[in-house]
Amino acid sequence: MREDGAARQRQMVRLVRLVAGGATLIRDGGDGATVLVGRAGEAGRPVARALPDAACALGLLVRSGDTLRATPQARAFLRRALLSAETQFQDQHRDIEQQNRPVEGLRQSVRVNLAESPLAAMARLKEKSGVLFLDAVALDAGLRLHADFTRGQLQPQLTMRYEPRLAGKSKGAGGVADLCDSAVAARGRVRAAVEAIGPELSGVALDICCFEKGLETVERERQWPVRSAKLMLRAALMALARHYAPPPTRARRTAWGDDGFRPDRTAAVTRRPAAGR
Structure with a gap:
């Protein structure tokens, strides 16, 4: 039928x-x-x-x-x-799955090609215990970095630009004067995310999440041991997740020896009872 x-x-x-x-x-x-x-x-x-x-x-x-x-x-x-x-x-040449992804600040149901991005492929990796190698928080952090990287027009342009250029703009493609406010804001978020991850881990996060390089390619380019790139990436995404959603801070209690602490001597001195009472 x-x-x-x-x-x-x-x-x-x-x-x-x-x-x-x-x-x-x-x-x-x-x-x-x-x-x-x-x-x-x-x-x-x-x-x-x-x-x-x-x-x-x-x-x-x-x-x-x-x-x-x-x-x-x-x-x-x-x-x-x-x-x-x-x-x-x-x-026929894709691995399509329906997922809930953050789109413009809201989670929406979208069709995702799991064979397109190395990060999407890593979302299916599991530990020996059966636990996912990347939890949902770390995966969302990587996807958010990729979205800001794309929105900020930071991808290397491999094709020629045919649109007319107006006089008075900055020279070269991708100048700040050519960007809209949303793209400039996205570049600022990428810069802040890279600083939060740190210089030791930001490179692997950019390679896999933004430039979509495979794990084997990253290990070969950086001369890392086999299966080490995914461990470095997980550490980078955990730091990135803390940057996007900082843990709540507890109220700090003053202790003896802290700078600026002065005991109240009047409260520490006990008065002796008067004689004859």
Whole structure:
């Protein structure tokens, strides 16, 4: 039944494309089961006899006698159908999963390609005990760093820029004068995050979360031992998570020996009871 529905959908798309492309005449196919749709003077293409009526019922076509005409809804229908077909083809080479991710400060349900980012692939790694190697807090910290890095337009540009440049702007691509306020703010957040992680761990966080290098590539470039990059990355993301969500601070109690502490001598001196009492 599912295959019959998919075949009927393909036939509907073909019919709507024919009519939208100028095939407006419909004639009897001669076999009782099909009709011919084509331009004047052409043989036409056979389609199921009930298909034009179904397209008209959906509001995709309008029929007047032997003439068919596409409605404005037909173009939107074709765009959705072609986009769905392209997505299905691309999904054959992807590892798609529906996840809740932070988007512009709010968590939303999005489709994530786990085969695209090394950080997404690491989200499925587990310890020998079965516990996830990266917890949700550390993973969200890495994704937030990547989002700010992208929003700040810090990726290396490998293609030529063809847009016209106005006089008075700073020279070179990616100048601060060319950025909007949100991109400048994102660059500031990336700078603060790198400082919070520290110089020892910030490099591996940028390589994997932002430049999306694989663990093996990072270990080879930095001449690290095998399976050490993921340990360094986890330490970096834990520090980054504390930067994004600092732990609550407890009220500090004054103790003896602290700078500025002076005991109240009057409270320490006990008065002797008066004689005769």
